[in-house]
Each structure stands twice: as structure tokens, then as C-alpha cells.
Amino acid sequence: MDxxxxxxVRTGVVTRRDLLFALPAAGWAQDVEFLCxxxxxxxxxxxxxxxxxxxxxxxxxxDPLEYRVELATLPDRPTAGRTTMLSFRVLDxxxxxxxxVFNEIHEKLFxxxxxxxxxTFFAHEHPERQADGSFQLPIVxxxxxxxxxxxxFYPRGGTPQLIAKSLLVGAGPKVSVPAPPANMGITLRLxxxxxxxxxxxxxxxxxxxxxxxxxxLGSWGHLLMASEDLLDMVHVHPKWEYQPEVAPxxxxxxxxxxxxxxxxxxxxxxxxLVNTKWFDVTARSL
Ligand SMILES: [Zn+2]
Ligand SMILES: [Zn+2]
Numbered sequence: 486m487d488x489x490x491x492x493x494v495r496t497g498v499v500t501r502r503d504l505l506f507a508l509p510a511a512g513w514a515q516d517v518e519f520l521c522x523x524x525x526x527x528x529x530x531x532x533x534x535x536x537x538x539x540x541x542x543x544x545x546x547x548d549p550l551e552y553r554v555e556l557a558t559l560p561d562r563p564t565a566g567r568t569t570m571l572s573f574r575v576l577d578x579x580x581x582x583x584x585x586v587f588n589e590i591h592e593k594l595f596x597x598x599x600x601x602x603x604x605t606f607f608a609h610e611h612p613e614r615q616a617d618g619s620f621q622l623p624i625v626x627x628x629x630x631x632x633x634x635x636x637x638f639y640p641r642g643g644t645p646q647l648i649a650k651s652l653l654v655g656a657g658p659k660v661s662v663p664a665p666p667a668n669m670g671i672t673l674r675l676x677x678x679x680x681x682x683x684x685x686x687x688x689x690x691x692x693x694x695x696x697x698x699x700x701x702l703g704s705w706g707h708l709l710m711a712s713e714d715l716l717d718m719v720h721v722h723p724k725w726e727y728q729p730e731v732a733p734x735x736x737x738x739x740x741x742x743x744x745x746x747x748x749x750x751x752x753x754x755x756x757x758l759v760n761t762k763w764f765d766v767t768a769r770s771l
Pocket of ligand 1: 593597
């Protein structure tokens with residue numbers, strides 16, 4: 486496969502399921518003993534870690550099913566500039582009952598991305614698990630308007646999930662959003678220079694300096710890629726085998742699903758500080 490699993494992390498599990506169906510059927514099940522839950526086409530005869538994302542390989546995976554996520558806010562109608570409590574409840578699609586046990590992905594039970602409609606607000610947070618199995622996050626959303634929230638979690642007995650929800654925020658007091666702290670420069674090169682829809686695009690992030698780069702949340706970097714209309718959101722990681730002392734460049738492989746403009750937020754940690762930087766990229770059809 487030359488797409489390097491980029492499709493496996495598109496919103497929802499539909500594409501993950503498609504990907505599983507796309508695997509060669511004959512002789513596959515008998516040969517495969519251990520799979521990566523994030524990159525199901527990564528398989529091995531023995532236990533170990535996925536060379537792509539560093540997750541532990543598992544013996545067999547359940548059928549991919551999309552879990553339901555209920556998002557509640559307090560107050561009911563969030564106001565810009567004031568603290569809103571977000572609560573997430575995950576329901577098992579088979580029983581309709583709340584899920585209370587989750588597997589860790591990248592050192593956390595629940596990852597959440599929040600992006601404003603105009604793409605100027607970005608947050609990568611980790612809601613806290615409550616006694617009833619729900620997850621909560623207090624957050625200040627600075628702008629009025631629509632937001633997309635992308636929940637990334639792995640219910641026990643299921644497969645890793647990426648579920649997007651919308652959130653409407655009403656007008657409120659103006660608050661300033663400080664620029665994210667940074668202690669390294671990050672520039673982006675693409676190959677091909679203009680991405681083609683449906684084909685692999687290699688993203689090379691050149692770091693200056695790269696010395697002192699550290700894994701953060703079990704990965705050398707985290708990338709959220711969102712289409713301008715926020716309908717497609719992809720969460721991608723570079724190869725786990727990356728060696729910062731060998732090359733000052735971290736490579737991610739992605740596939741742009743539709744033509745148009747995308748915003749990419751990349752997050753990498755150097756000397757204890759998480760650097761967040763965004764880039765705009767336009768993909769064209771062949
Ligand atoms: Zn996270
Ligand atoms: Zn990540």
C-alpha cells in the first residue's frame with residue numbers, strides 16, 4: 486500500500502471499514518495474527534508496536550462500528566469569551582448503553598480537537614474522564630459562530646473512533662487569544678508541490694533547530710488537517726521510527742479527499758514546549 490494509512494484516520498470509521506474491505510481477502514485472515522488498531526493494514530506475526538504510529542499491535546480486531554457520541558454543553562447555549570463545559574457521552578451502537586471503559590491512544594483516553602468555522606481558533610485538548618464514563622472539558626471559545634469538534638477515542642471492545650460534532654456559540658465579550666508559544670521554526674515542503682486529490686502527498690516539516698525534539702503523546706508529531714468547510718478532518722502521525730538526530734525533518738503522509746483549501750495544524754514538542762503551527766494548502770483534482 487502506498488497511501489501509508491492516511492485514509493484510516495478520516496472522520497468516522499466508514500473509511501476505516503472501506504479500508505478493511507479493500508484488503509486482499511484471500512489468505513489474509515490466516516496469515517495475520519497481530520494488527521495495529523489505528524492502521525489495520527499494518528500486520529505482524531508477533532506482538533510489538535506499530536512502526537507507523539507506535540501503538541501496540543493487537544491479536545485480531547472487532548468489526549469496525551461507529552459509536553455514537555452525545556455532546557452536551559453547560560450552559561445549554563455557549564457564549565463566546567466565557568467558559569463552556571463540554572460533556573461527551575459515548576454510546577455503544579449495539580446496546581445503546583454508555584461506554585465506560587476506554588483504551589488509551591497516544592497516552593490519553595480521549596483526544597479532542599476544536600476548530601472554529603473561520604479556522605482561526607484551534608485547540609487540541611484532553612477531556613477528563615468522569616466516574617460515569619463521560620468526559621468533560623471546560624473551554625473558553627473566543628469567537629461567535631460554528632465550531633467543529635473532533636473526538637478521538639478507542640472504546641474497549643470496539644475500534645478507534647474519530648467522531649465530529651458541531652457546536653454553535655453565541656455572541657459574547659471580546660477576548661484576546663494569545664499566539665501559541667514556540668521555540669523552533671517549522672516550515673513546510675510538499676511533494677508533489679500541489680497536492681492531487683486521492684493521491685498520496687508527502688508533507689515535510691523542516692525544523693530549526695530540530696535538536697531537543699521529543700515525542701509528545703506517544704508520537705513525534707500530531708497533525709490535524711481540516712477542509713475549509715470543516716467537513717473533512719484528518720488526524721495523522723509521522724512514522725514512529727523517525728530519528729531527530731539524523732534528519733531535522735518530520736514527514737507525514739496524507740491524502741486530500743476533495744479539491745479545495747485545507748488548513749493543517751502541526752504540533753511537535755521541543756525541550757518540553759509544544760509548538761503549534763498552521764499552514765494552508767490547496768489540493769486539486771487530477
Ligand atoms: Zn491528544
Ligand atoms: Zn495525534
